[in-house]
Amino acid sequence: MGFIFSKSMSDTLKSQQELALVNSRLQLERQILMQNQMRERQMAMQIAWTREFLKYFGLFFGLTAVGLTTGAMKKKKPGLLLPIVPLSFILAYQYDMGYGTLLQRMKGEAEKILDTDSALLELPKGAITFEGLEKARRAQSKFFVEK
Incomplete structure (x- = not known):
């Protein structure tokens, strides 16, 4: 019966x-699917933000380029065109x-990098361990108790 x-x-x-x-x-x-969907949404928001920023920066760049070109031609100072160079790099990057x-x-x-230079990704002092977290938690707990 027991068996x-x-x-x-x-x-x-x-x-x-x-x-x-x-x-x-x-x-x-x-959890993996949820994290991936959250990452995709964050990336989509970043791209949308960049595209929106590009509209405003493009307008600013255009107005600045026209203004500086007009000023350089009127005053006969080609040095006024220098700010267009760094602004064009920013515009190109955003685009x-x-x-x-x-x-x-x-x-x-x-x-x-993940395939060939994975050593660059290692955390200082190695990966976090449960024992290390417990040691830190106990030390912090003693700190709060002593106060």
């Missing part, structure tokens, strides 16, 4: 463990970020 009861308990425990494993896997998959291929190039470079 049958033990076998039944063992089967029940095994099925509960399998169910817990399936549930934890589903939960992890959902590349909003409408160009900058993000694809950055992604490619990031993949290259």
Whole structure:
């Protein structure tokens, strides 16, 4: 009788463990999907912000270029055109970020770093461990108790 009861308990425990494993896997998959969707939304907002900024900066650049060119021609001072150079670099960068291929190039470079230069990504003093966190928590807890 005890053997049958033990076998039944063992089967029940095994099925509960399998169910817990399936549930934890589903939960992890959902978390990964959620994090990816949040990342995509943040990137979309960044690109949208860049495109909106480009509209205003493009208008500013155009007005500035016309004004400086007019001033340089009237006063016969070509030095007035110098601010157009750095402003054009900013405009080109913003355009590349909003409408160009900058993000694809950055992604490619990031993949290259992950593949070939992963040592650059290591944290100082290595990865954070549970023991290290507990040690810091205890030290902080003692600090607050002593005050």
